[in-house]
Amino acid sequence: MTSATDPFPLPAAPRLIATDLDGTLLRDDKSVSDRTIAALAAAEDAGIEVFFVTGRPARWMDVVSEHVHGHGLAICANGAAVVDLHAGGKLLEVRALERSVALDVVRTLRDAAPGTSFAVELTTGIHYEPDYPPFHLDPGATVATAEKLLDEDHPDAGAPVIKLLAHHPELTPDGFLTLARTAAGELASFTRSSPTALLEVSGLGVSKASTLALCCAQRGISADEVVAFGDMPNDVEMLTWAGTSYAMGNAHPDVIAAASGRTVANNEDGVAVVIEQILKNV
Secondary structure, three states: OOEOOOOOOOOOOOOEEEEOHHHHHOOOOOOOOHHHHHHHHHHHHOOOEEEEEOOOOHHHOOOOHHHOOOOOEEEEHHHOEEEEHHHOOEEEEEOOOOHHHHHHHHHHHHHHOOOOEEEEEEOOEEEEOOOOOOOOOOOOOOEOOHHHHOOOOOOOOOOOEEEEEEEOOOOOHHHHHHHHHHHHOOOEEEEOOOOOOEEEEEEOOOOHHHHHHHHHHHOOOOHHHEEEEEOOHHHHHHHHHOOEEEEOOOOOHHHHHHOOEEOOOHHHOHHHHHHHHHHHOO
16 A cells, blocks of 8 residues: 555546545535645646545535536435536436335344434435434434335335435444345445444445446546545445545545555545646646
8 A cells, every 4th residue: 555645656647536525525624625626626627527426415515516627527325326516416317226125124224233223315305213313414304214204105205215324323333334234235235434333325236436437438438547535435346446546544444455545634635635646747
């Protein structure tokens, strides 16, 4: 593993930069530093596309929407949605989690990890169970059991499910992830990005990596022409897929193991540090 401050081979002419947001591009106060803003703009001016690839839903993208240049596209909800930030977060593509599968996951996790509470992220917003902890709760959300939220008779039954969230009050984050993948990994894709035992569940095969690969294929961009950045387990597949990848200085150990390089922490503008070095070679 190398760091961004050590001499190591940088991609000579990458065509796309894919970066996570929280804990990666954003500082801990959720701001984008002036240095990072300048680096992103310089990359776009040099003809390198920049994709934000995040676990956030489209409605939480206002923090970076003004920093998207040319294409305006972002990959949200861990690959379940492609949105146009130039059009206010308009959904261009949805890779939904089938409601019947989500129900099977709920039943399986209730048996495997009693005490689990759930939230259901739809294209129209989030709904949650009474015991689900108050992270970023929508005051207009429905509060009911997951079974009722996923029922075909629910008022929002026509809206695709982009993510199921599962929280456990006692298990460790990595322990809960391992348990869920063992119990229900054949049903859906499980990952996490929170420091708490909060799992993010997507359709089987849906990840940041798989949707990024689709977007790149549409542009004739190969994995070798992509530079990716991340810090948490939901970034591992993307960092493994990209030809060149960097774990942040604050990254989870699994991310460090998956990446081909390492930069400094998000609060030290680690993404900008690497972009600046890349642009010296362009």
